[in-house]
Amino acid sequence: MEKVLIIYFSGMGNTKLLANMAKDEFLAKGYDTKVVDVCSDEVVEINDYNYLVVAYPIYAFNAPGPIISYIKKFNKINNDLKCLILKDSGEYLFWNNASSLQLTSILKRKGIKIFSEYHYLLPYSFVFRHTDYMAYKMLYTLKYLLPLDIDDFLGGKYHKLDRFFLDRPFSFVFRIQRFGGRLNGRFYKVDQEKCIKCNKCINNCPANNIKIKDDKFIFGGKCLMCQRCVVNCPHTAIKAGFFKRWMVGGAYSFRETTEFEVEKKPKYCAKSYKKYFEESVKRGNKIV
C-alpha cells in the first residue's frame, strides 16, 4: 500500500483542521496515511513514504519557522517522492504565493522534484475577526475544493501557484516577522483578574514559551506569534503585546450558517475574497 506523510504546523487550529481533512481524504482513497504535528518530538524517515503533504498557515508571507526547521532535519530523499503543499491564510492575495519559496528550496535540496501547491482561505487568527458567516463559507469551500485538489495531485495533474517579480526578496524581507514575534512575545500580558489559572496556555504553547514564577506569568523569547494561547484562553485574559488591537478574540466555532453578516472591514481584501469564491464556483462549488 502506498504511504502518505502529512506534516503540519498550526497556531490557532485552522491548519490542523486542514491536515486532518487531508488525512481523511487520503485514507478514504486507500492510502496508508500518517499525520505529524511538527511541534511534536516525532521523528520520521521520509524515505519510507511515497507522498509528502506539507500543510502550513501563512505568517507574514512565509511558512512558519517550525515547519522549516522540521524539514531541514529530513534525510536526503532516495525515491521519487511527490510533494503536495497545502497552505491556508486569511487573504487570497498573490503576495502569499511567495510563502513557499524558502520551503521548496529546502525540499529541492533534499531531492524532491515534484511539487503541487494550493492555497485556501481560512479565517484570520490575527488582524481582525471574520464573521461566523465568512468562517463557515471558507470552511464549506475548503471541504469542496480539497478532495478535487487531492484527486488531481494523485492523478499527476500538478498545480503551481503564479510567481511574481522579486517574490524571493519580498518573502525574505518579511521573514523579519520571526524575529519581531520573538521580541513582541516578551510583551504578552495576562490579566490576573480574568485568569482562572487553568494552565491551558502553558500546556499548549508550541514553543514552550510560557512559565509561571512566583504566581506571575513570564513570556520568554521564543514566541512564534501563533496566537494559540490568546485565542484559546477561556477568559480572553492574554493580551498580544504591541498587537493587542489585532487579536481576533476567541476561537471560531465554524457553526453552520447561511445568514449573511457584514464583515468588520467589508472592503478589506474584498476583491481577493470574491475571486477565491468565484474560482471555486467555476469548479462547481455551490456557495453558501
Ligand SMILES: Cc1cc2nc3c(=O)[nH]c(=O)nc-3n(C[C@H](O)[C@H](O)[C@H](O)COP(=O)(O)O)c2cc1C
Ligand atoms: C503572525 C501571523 C501572521 C500572519 N500573516 C498572514 C499573511 O501574511 N497573510 C495572510 O493571508 N494571512 C496571515 N495570517 C493569517 C493566518 O495565515 C490564517 O489565519 C491561518 O488560517 C491561521 O492558521 P492556524 O490556525 O493553523 O495558525 C497571519 C497570522 C498570524 C498569526
Ligand code: SF4
Ligand atoms: S489560558 Fe487563560 S485562564 Fe488559563 S492560565 Fe492561561 S491566561 Fe489563565
Ligand code: SF4
Ligand atoms: S506564547 Fe507565543 S508561541 Fe506560545 S502559544 Fe502564545 S503566541 Fe504561540
